[in-house]
Amino acid sequence: MIDLQPLWLTARLAATTSAILLLLGVPLAGWLAHCRRWYKPLAETLVAMPLVLPPSVLGFYLLLAFSPASLLGQWLQSIHLQLVFSFAGLVVGSVLFSLPFMVQPVAAALSSLPANLREASYTLGKSRWHTFWHVELPCIKPALVAGLVMSFAHTVGEFGLVLMLGGNIPGVSRVASIAIYNEVEVLNYPAAHVYAAVLCSFSFLVVLAVNLLRRHSERLAA
Amino acid sequence: MRRYLLTLFGSLIATMPCNPALAAPVKVAVAANVQYAFADVAADFTRSTGVAVEASYASSGKIATQILNGAPFELFLSADDETPRKLSSAGMAQLPAKTYALGALVLWSKDPAFDGKQWQSWLKSASGKVAIANPQAAPYGAEALRVLAYYRLTDSVKPRLVQGDNIAQAAQFVDSGAAQAGFVAKALVLAPQMQGKGRWVDIPAASYQPIVQDMLLLKPAAANPDARKLFDYLSSPAAHAILQRYGYRLP
Numbered sequence: 001m002i003d004l005q006p007l008w009l010t011a012r013l014a015a016t017t018s019a020i021l022l023l024l025g026v027p028l029a030g031w032l033a034h035c036r037r038w039y040k041p042l043a044e045t046l047v048a049m050p051l052v053l054p055p056s057v058l059g060f061y062l063l064l065a066f067s068p069a070s071l072l073g074q075w076l077q078s079i080h081l082q083l084v085f086s087f088a089g090l091v092v093g094s095v096l097f098s099l100p101f102m103v104q105p106v107a108a109a110l111s112s113l114p115a116n117l118r119e120a121s122y123t124l125g126k127s128r129w130h131t132f133w134h135v136e137l138p139c140i141k142p143a144l145v146a147g148l149v150m151s152f153a154h155t156v157g158e159f160g161l162v163l164m165l166g167g168n169i170p171g172v173s174r175v176a177s178i179a180i181y182n183e184v185e186v187l188n189y190p191a192a193h194v195y196a197a198v199l200c201s202f203s204f205l206v207v208l209a210v211n212l213l214r215r216h217s218e219r220l221a222a
Numbered sequence: 223m224r225r226y227l228l229t230l231f232g233s234l235i236a237t238m239p240c241n242p243a244l245a246a247p248v249k250v251a252v253a254a255n256v257q258y259a260f261a262d263v264a265a266d267f268t269r270s271t272g273v274a275v276e277a278s279y280a281s282s283g284k285i286a287t288q289i290l291n292g293a294p295f296e297l298f299l300s301a302d303d304e305t306p307r308k309l310s311s312a313g314m315a316q317l318p319a320k321t322y323a324l325g326a327l328v329l330w331s332k333d334p335a336f337d338g339k340q341w342q343s344w345l346k347s348a349s350g351k352v353a354i355a356n357p358q359a360a361p362y363g364a365e366a367l368r369v370l371a372y373y374r375l376t377d378s379v380k381p382r383l384v385q386g387d388n389i390a391q392a393a394q395f396v397d398s399g400a401a402q403a404g405f406v407a408k409a410l411v412l413a414p415q416m417q418g419k420g421r422w423v424d425i426p427a428a429s430y431q432p433i434v435q436d437m438l439l440l441k442p443a444a445a446n447p448d449a450r451k452l453f454d455y456l457s458s459p460a461a462h463a464i465l466q467r468y469g470y471r472l473p
Contacts, residue, residue, distance in 0.1 A: 068350065168384070
């Protein structure tokens with residue numbers, strides 16, 4: 001009765017986005033957690049901006065920036081990368097949009113680790129990188145999982161950005177939230193209900209998982 | 223805290239405007255392709271009658287959903303004749319639907335290489351995206367697909383199609399340069415806001431079905447006699463002149 005492609009596409013977009021966020025966001029969180037420079041509040045503010053910024057603002061400027069009419073767009077075209085109306089463009093947008101959901105929990109967990117943990121590692125002659133990788137990250141596994149799950153879920157829930165930047169192309173940018181919007185627009189409520197039911201149960205499971213995870217790690221800590 | 227919130231809420235309610243003596247504006251839902259033309263029509267109507275007009279712009283499909291779910295619009299200017307028919311049969315109308323304009327399709331591009339005379343071969347050889355309105359929800363999108371089929375361009379253009387949520391978003395994709403060309407309503411490229419932006423060519427009327435645009439006086443209009451005035455005004459010579467200026471043909 002419904003086209004499964006939007007759901008599959010949404011899953012792919014969210015998985016790609018959270019994988020990239022894991023690679024980019026964790027080092028960024030590590031830097032933020034230990035940074036003592038004057039510009040740290042500025043960096044933190046920039047990271048948190050997508051939380052309050054309407055997605056349409058981000059979508060609008062990404063559309064203009066990626067457009068072949070802009071300088072950046074021309075350069076992207078010269079290296080054969082198209083970011084408007086493409087899956088890659090949605091990934092870039094989603095990474096920016098979900099950045100705080102990965103960075104904030106990880107940075108908070110890192111900065112709440114006792115400093116003597118790191119210092120012990122340094123006195124044993126381990127490098128900063130080694131300490132980060134083998135001492136700090138294993139201690140904050142719950143925060144890493146929470147960040148991963150939340151950025152995945154937040155990407156699934158993305159709408160305004162995709163609407164501005166995507167062009168509603170089946171298999172490329174028609175994600176589940178856009179498919180619902182479409183079906184409502186053509187008055188096909190049954191299909192909209194099915195998509196909505198899938199997304200509702202997914203969101204419920206995600207939030208439940210994050211809550212259980214938090215309880216579990218609190219119990220471990222106690 | 224709670225008392226503070228209650229006081230705040232109370233004073234908000236007390237200051238809300240509630241003056242039935244002032245004439246209420248006519249609430250109109252307008253399909254995106256008519257937005258610029260309707261702004262002129264509404265301004266002219268307000269000038270001659272003193273009645274204010276409050277317009278909301280969206281795609282016809284979205285407006286229909288809102289009306290079916292109790293949106294308080296009094297008049298609906300659709301981009302097609304099918305949506306008003308559906309709303310009528312759902313018991314939403316006060317009067318039978320009436321055609322107010324016939325829409326025309328143009329191909330619009332800001333590409334310096336765009337050739338209006340040879341637009342078919344240009345479209346075939348171009349590599350950029352081509353914007354249309356969502357064909358499921360907007361007649362301008364559906365007719366653009368018909369044009370492509372008529373000129374046997376479907377195979378070469380379809381992989382490059384991008385869909386705007388409505389015809390105005392398709393135009394915005396062209397305007398921002400994100401799409402190389404777009405099939406849009408003639409009324410949009412003739413709008414003063416669009417002058418000097420790129421070039422466009424009329425699509426021959428034989429290649430698509432005429433876009434019959436109907437308007438519908440809705441149930442909430444019963445409480446506002448000015449809505450009926452605007453409905454009648456849209457068939458007057460003054461309104462016709464404005465609609466023609468925006469490239470619409472008259473019924």
